[in-house]
Amino acid sequence: MEVWASQLFNGLSLSSILLLTALGLALSFGLMNVINLAHGEFIMIGAYTTYALQQVAAHYTGDPQSGITFLIAIPVSFIMAAAAGYLVEVSVIRFLYRRPLDTLLATWGVGLFLQQLARSIFGAPNVQVVAPAWLSGTVSVTSGLLLPMKRIFIIGLVLACLGALYLYMYRSNEGRRMRGVMQNREMASSLGVSTRRVDSFTFALGSGLAGVAGCALTLIGPIGPSLGTFYIVDAFIVVILGGLGQIPGTIMAALIIGMLNTVFEFGTTAVVGKVLVFAMVILFLQWKPAGLMRARGR
């Protein structure tokens, strides 16, 4: 019983991690049709930003475990990754809109470039981010059911990101313009919306969300130059299964994949579990090529 309860939590936790890494991609891939293979590297930028900030803070305060530093690192990671995303958009991607294949190759190159850049700046070996004290330890529900604080925190962070994204997309003028461009680019353009500006903004926002994911992932995963490559494939699967351009679909897909993966992995092995999930996703897409949710009016 406790095993199942903790597996349920593990599934939820995996879903939250998948969603966090996929959310930014849902914007750039789902809404803009840019196949951004450098998305993982924006996650990496977030992780290294957290590391760098902690090094600086530790240098001045002498306390590497400061919880405040970590909280500050979340928005700073967002800003750094968003800035990097903005630069990539204006310098590379904007010349390649409507040529998805070329963006795929170009962003792959950008990704390799960023990886090697990180290697040059921070060195090839992994680095360590010390988790703040208040995130260490577990919450014990019963004696056999221990929930790690860090995973609870990540679930909370995803909910916060979703809330913020909702407010931005549905309650701000900027977000309204964004949705307008996504639904009908020509119409929005003829009504005076600067689609160029919206594109840059959306891409930067997606990259920024990847940065937040990177910051959170320092808590539970490795921090090295190739960190992004561990998450990029899963993130794409989530977005494709969810249906392009559909944030609610992305959420549903993350939940389904996270839960199924956990159940399958528990029943079989990590390798077989992953194969089963991929097979099911492929079969599902044969049946419904547009994914779980389909954009209307295109």
Add this chain to the structure above:
Amino acid sequence: MSVPYLSKALGSLTSNTLKLLAGLGLILAVACGSEAPPAPASAPQGSAAPAAAAVESAPAAEESDTIKVGILHSLSGTMSISETAVHDAELLAIDEINAAGGVMGKQLEVVIEDGASDWPTFAEKARKLLQEDQVAVVFGGWTSASRKAMLPVFEANDGLLFYPVQYEGLETSPNIFYTGATTNQQIVPAVEYLLNEGKTKFYLLGSDYVFPRTSNLIINKQLEAAGLEAVGEEYTPLGHTEYSTVISKIRAADPDIVFNTLNGDSNVAFFKQLRDAGISAEDLPTISVSVAEEEITGIGADNITDHLVAWNYFQTTDTPENAKFVQAFQAKYGENRVTDDPIEAGYFGVYLWKAAVEKAGSTDVAAVKEAAKGITFAAPGGMVTIHNENQHVSKTVRIGKVRNDGQIDEIWNSGAPVSPDPYLDSYEWASGLRELAQ
């Protein structure tokens, strides 16, 4: 606008992308260029000049006063995490040798190539080093996959490779010297140690490729001989970062030791998440065979404190040679750098080759191989001796406990160097392994 479209786009990959690929190549070249072979410029003894300058020089006249040697590790890509440091150690040894007058009075001239974490690249670069540069010896490789890719090249061109990393055994190439541990110098004694400590419920956790699978095959046989059976065996893909379910399974199996053959970044995720799940080394100890000082830095020492590791060398190993080695390594590469087992094996491999060449009086491969038999060297980790037949080295086995500062305290050693036995011929329970390897 969705998946079918994407696949169609992918389908026409070849037609309209040549230009972009060229551009990509340029980006790559720039990216790799920025990382290019770190010039050994800051050697303390002022010895770097010959080695560094030599890389640039054109193929010299036949009667040159230098000997060309190759270094072939991944300086870019995912494996550069581990291999860069071994490359550094090999350069240190070469600089030291040059400063002390070279080999047979000749300076060593280094040719550095990047295997780029890509196995075909290793084969290609090995061929380049042997055929174009005509190096006398190559120091290189890390993963078994890279070694297996280079092996036919070295055998076909009759070259010489010094391979510095512990591996799964069951191999003896006439053209390779194995300076890392084989299974009877690391895994087998580690299991023996654990059995003597009264551990009976082993959980085997590894990455899904040849080294962990072969290791666990051996461990299972060894446990069987002791009348035991592993309580669980689990493999995760390389680069796997989600261990909550694996940890649940470990909890359910209730082992008293986890034998960890995970490799690379997965170790970081596993140890962080194990600690987050509230499991300390006191509750459930693990023993790792691919986690050394360098990896501990990335895992975070407090996430792995008091867990066990099995190697032949620790930075804390107390020998005069090691004090000198650590001091020289840190003087050259920085105070905060650590040394570990493969770094040490890369370092002393260069010295073993030097001793063999001087004994042979030539760099001819056959002569060096003949002369290498029984050669000994006082390595930082203790005395090492090249085996007469299998070209592995005898080395002391050590088991250590991770301290909270990331260093490792030795808690057990084999007392004397253990003779290498790559096919485990001297163990009755291992009969049949040799056939399996064919």
